[in-house]
Amino acid sequence: MSDPQNPQTPEPPASEPAAPTPAPAPVPIEAWLREGFKLFQSQPGLLIAAGAITVALSVITLGVLSGPLMAGLYMLVLRLHDKASPTPKPGDLFQGFQVFLPAFLLVVGVAAITFVGSFILDFVPIVGSLAAMLGSVVLSAVVMFAMPLIADRRMQVWPAVEMSLDTIKPNFWMFLAFNLLAGVISSAGIIVCCVGIVVTLPIGVCILSVAYRDVFGQPAAGEAAPAAGA
Secondary structure (H helix, E strand, C coil), X not given: XXXXXXXXXXXXXXXXXXXXXXXXXXXXXXXXXHHHHHHHHHCHHHHHHHHHHHHHHHHHCCCXXXXXXXXHHHHHHHHHHCCCCCCCCHHHHHHHHHHHHHHXXXXXXXXXXXXXXXXXXXXXXXXXXXXXXXXXXXXXXXXXXXHHHHHHHCCCHHHHHHHHHHHHHHHHHHHHHHHHHHHHHHHHHHHCCCCCHHHHHHHHHHHHHHHHHHHHCCCXXXXXXXXXXX
């Protein structure tokens, strides 16, 4: 019999244990660089031809086609990485036109933010140029996986940028260092009268593709881009 002066307080329901926080994605920079170079060496002729087409058409069209062509280059390199059949061909670059709008908007958006940021910071003496350079490096790291996500998973621009940012945030500084190295390698060919870019650009894409596949894995059945010729 319960005491009316001392009523029993009902115990609160047990709360469910919180879901464990996923571990940050590891960033094995040396392994990704090594595997990226190995991927390029597996089909150098194909990749140089694809790089030459990408660079030439991007220049001729004043950058208008650079987004879809880069998406196509990622599609080609990822198929090569996955040992997909049939073996990719340089013409597979044009599969990037299947994601024309998001790829185009990504390139235009990044270029616009970089330009506007640099223009404003140029009014700040001495430190303005340095801040603009650092901002460009950080922005490049934030969107480093956005283009392969658009190419491989048919994502729209903003979801791809968000997923890229969410992925690198827990290990930001390591991803920043890796992306900086990959960017230096990609653009190193400009030094050789700009011609070397047709070699170094696909090397950089190979390195980032190895990292992308390692971090994100294979896309789900409904997300994957169709095979070449499909």
